Amino acid sequence: MREATVSDDELHAYMDGVLDPMRRLEIASYLAGHPLEAARAEAFRAQREGLRALFDHVLDQPVPQGHLGLVRDRLRRVTLRRWVLMLSAIAVAALLVLGGRPLADRLPLLYNLLATAPDGHQKPPPSTHSALGPGARETARGVTRVV
Secondary structure, three states: OOOOOOOHHHHHHHHHOOOOHHHHHHHHHHHHHOHHHHHHHHHHHHHHHHHHHHHHHHHHOOOOHHHHHHHHHHHHHHHHHHHHHHHHHHHHHHHHHHOHHHHHHHHHHHHHHHHEOOOOOEOOOOOOOOOOOOOEEEOOOOOEEEO
């Protein structure tokens, strides 16, 4: 049976304490049997503690007013953009729902305008009924076939 390995991401998650308990136990037993990997994990822990010692005090400082202004401006632009997109979507939906009915009423008129031949004669509208009977169909060669 092949021995499982632990990735760097899993080692970091192990050191941060964010793994589920079962995987945490698996990694702990793996590190107990692999001293080089345990040394790497300890190096990750020391690196994390060093970064915290350097930068944790920044978390307690207030955010500078200039940065707050930038965040507010950006938030305002994003919010405005979202409202514009939402209202545009509502307008398109309204046009499709409300404007579609009057267009459907005008379709016969549009068909008559488009069906007029260049010489001024009107083409007959397409028929939905076959002149040959209810079961007759025309094939591509013009031969009538009764189905």
